Amino acid sequence: MAESREDERIIAEGVDEEAIEENRRLFGGWRFIAIAVAAGLYAAFHMAALTGLSISSMTGVDLPFLPTFPMETWNFRIVHVAGALMLGFLIYAPNAFPEDAGGETRILGLLALALAVPALLALGTAIWFALQINGGAQWTGIDETIRFNETWFFGAPLWIATGGAIALSWRHRRVREGFAAPDFVLAICAVAVATYLITIYGTLMRNSTGTPFAPIGISMAAVAGSALILELTRRVAGLALVVISAIFLVYVFAGQYLPGFLNSPPIEWTRFFSQVYTDAGILGPTTAVSSTYIILFIIFAAFLQASKVGDYFVNFAFALAGKARGGPAKVAIFASGLMGMINGTSAGNVVATGSLTIPLMKKVGYKKKTAGAIEAAASTGGQIVPPIMGAGAFIMAEITGIPYTEIAIAAIIPAILYFVSVYFMVDFEAAKLGMEGMHxxxxxSARALAKKCFLFLPIVILIVALFMGYSVIRAGVYATLAAVVVSWLTRHRMGPRAVGKAFELAGIMSIQIIAVCACAGIIVGVISLTGVGARFSSLLLGLADASQLLALFFAMCISILLGMGMPTTAAYAVAASVVAPGLVQLGIPALTAHFFVFYFAVLSAITPPVALASYAAAGISGANAMETSTASFKIGIAAFIVPFMFFYNSAILMDGTWFEIARAGLTAVVGVFLLSAGVQGWFFGARAGWIVRGLAVLAALSLIEGGLMSDLLGVALAVAAVGASRMLSGPSGAGARAAG
Incomplete structure (x- = not known):
């Protein structure tokens, strides 16, 4: 009986429930079945492709119309993007839903159905091209007949259908449980773009991109494809990334008129767009990662979610930290760190765990804005926790060529420093407010939860497999299979239906990140094809001649600015293309430069004025969004100093002897403690006046710098802070009150 009572004493339930966005359609009946099957097959297709399986090899039956794996790289990425576009347009609405069928704009729906004609014409023409090429037809961009056919039977109808359907979708309104006609047209256009590009890139034409020999259809397909990506990104991630992408696209053609380092040579639209939908842009590093590592770990997260591991993580965090002062806030730190590592988006993690932790923080005495700020800071930190790092580690490995395991190891101390700093900030806030822990x-019950510690097994298997030298994909597959096996030891056993549901969930969860990565690919394409990244590097070099610290500060500001309003993955991908090359040219090692950029791209989620994680937390807590973002910035203030430590002390990134690494880690933790004490005004169990706070901050900065002399100075300043605290407080505390 005691065991059952302990098992019943749980707090977190429903953490693993699927979050439903405001503009997401909720289907029923045959529509639900169709979308569920499509989403499940989309995710399962990636699992099969990544594991090198084929349906024919599994069944022993030769089915030539089905894909064989592994697929050719570009084709795989094109299908990857097209599938997300199709699902995304059918699932996510472009505007608010009407309350009932009386509010539908049926005339616009009929107009949109008319646009299906040019969309189907473009798709049919792309298939006709494929049959011709398969029959031996010679294809060249300078053949007038081919150019005419591509322009008027493929490109023009595709543009009319794409542009018209996007415009109509903004005004068309359809009830939440129904498909919208403009979205069907956009899905057809996505298939037409993919069919044409796979057909043309399957010939020697991929080598002609950017030259007069490139078929005009590539440029026209790329224009339509870019418009589709931008529209879906607007629906699933908001306007921030779309606006930034649009600015970069305008720069391609306006750069020739700009002064100074922004000036770029004139580029014809056909030349640019014939290259942007290649591995120089949309099909480049961001889509390479989203089509492999990110989709794989989304599937892993979906299987964990289906086996209710998220509930266990949060309950485990409550058992571990709930009794400490300000307990729910410390629970948020642990739980959000665990969930955010896998989640891949700060704002999404806030919604998943914050709906539980924020009300509890308010209940024990935290202000609304502080409760939201703590959750935002903790969820953002999850993006830097190895081994997954919210998928950022995989993009970094793809861009830099540095082995993934080296990146994951280098991230250990920075992640510890981040969460230690947030913990100290939260603890000192609780101390100042005289809070107690939960009863x-x-x-x-810790005892009951300890009996279920096997639920950590999938993550343990993932980490062990990675550091045993297995590939990331194989380690991810093993961890996913482990999640299924582990579920059989709980009441949430995963049978065929649950596995299918997990794949369906993964397919839907992947849409946002795939759209965002493809949209970031447009920006990467602009940077690489215009050379603006190299000119920005020259600007950084010029600043470095005056001061390296000034150059780093400028790089920090640009990384945060580029990341504002963007999911972590896209924020890092863009900043890595613009800022990191300049840092490398300053002589900073590639790993250090990219970690510097990655950290600030992540921290943009809690940096005012546009802080996605803070805004999501404010929506739950009921606090003012700007006040919450300012409070989260304060809570995460130490994290804004940590990247500069990479530059001054590479031992923080595990580069050095064990003694150097241990000394750097220890002094940095002490420095973070002193910085938190100085910011919060709480020093060794008492309120600190401005003299003590100033000494603590100076000591922190000295210890964080990492050199031997600076460490000795930091220790001396810390001793002085302790002495000043004792002397000013006195028996009555009058001195402290006067100093404060």
Whole structure:
């Protein structure tokens, strides 16, 4: 009986429930079945492709119309993007839903159905081209007949259908449980773009991109494809990334008129767009990662979610930290760190865990803005926790060529420093407010949860497999299979239906990140094809001649600015293309430069004025969004200093002897403690006046710098801070009150 009572004493339930966005359609009946099957097959297709399987090899039956794996790289990425576009347009609406069928704009729906004619013409023409090429037809961009056919039977109808359907979709309104006609047209256009590009890139034409020999259809397909990507990104991730992408696209053609380092040579639209939908842009590093590592770990996360591991993580965090002062806030740190590592988006993690932790933080005495800020800071930190790092580690490995395991190891101390700093900030805030922890009968039983520690097994297997030298894909597959096996030891056993549901969930979860990565690919394409990245590097070099610290500060500002309003993955991908090359040219090692950029791209989620994680938390807490973002910035303030430590002390990134690494880690932790004490005004169990706070901050900065002399200076300043605290406080505390 005692065991059952302990098992019943749980707090977190529903953490693994699927979050439903405001503009997401909720289907029923045959529509639900169709979308569920499509989403499940989309995710399963990636699993099969990544594991090198084929349906024919599994069944022993030769089915030539089905894909064989592994697929050719470009074709795989094109299908990857097209599938997300199709699902995304059918699932996510472009505007608000009407309350009932009376609010539908049926005339616009009929107009949109008319646009299906040019969309189907473009798709049919692309298939006709494929049959011709398969029959031996010679294809060249300078053949007038081919150019005419591509322009008027493929490109023009595709543009009319794409542009018209996007415009109509903004005004068309359809009830939440129904498909919208403009979205069907956009899905057809996505298939037409993919069919044409796979057909043409399957010939020698991929080598002609950017030259007069490139078929005009490539440029026209790329224009339509870019418009589709931008529209879907607007629906699933908001306007921030779309606006930034649009600015970069305008720069391609306006750069020739700009002064100084922004000036770029004139580029014809056909030349640019014939290259942007290649591995120099949309099909480049961002899509390479989203089509392999990211989709794989989304599937892994979906299987964990289906086996209710998220509930266990949060309950485990409550058992571990619930009784400490300000307990729910510390629970948020642990739980959000665990969930955010896998989640891949700060704002999404806030919604998943914050709906539970934020109300509890308010209940124990935290202000609304502080409760939201703590959750935002903790969820953002999850993006830098190895081994997954919210998929950022995989993009970094793809861009730099540095082995993934080296990146994951280098991230250990920075992640510790981030969460230690947030923990100290939260603890000192709780101390100042005189908070207590939760009562033992209010938190889950540690003994009961310990018996279920096998639920950590999938993550343990993932980490062990990675560091045993297995590929990331194989380690991810093993971890996913482990999640299924582990579920059989709980009441949430995963049978065929649950596995199918997990694949369906993964397919839907992947849409946002795939759209964002493809959209970031447009920006990467602009940077690489215009050379603006190289000119920005020259600007950084010029600043470095005056001061390297000034150059780093400028790089920090640009990384945060580029990341504002963007999901972590896209923020890092863009900043890595613009800022990191300049840092490398300053002589900074590639790993250090990219970690510097990655950190600030992540921190843009809690940096005012546009802080996605803070805004999501404010929506739950009921606080003012700007006040919440300012508070989260304060809580995460130490994290804004940590990247500069990479530059001054590479031992923080595990580069050095064990003694150097241990000394750097230890002094950095002490420095973070002193910085938190100085910012919060709480020093060794008492409120600190401005003299003590100033000494603590100076000591922190000295210890964080990492050199031997600076460490000795930091220790001396810390001793002085302790002495000043004792002397000013006195027996009555009058001195402290006067100093404060």
């Amino acid at each position: 033992e009968d209010e938190i889950p």
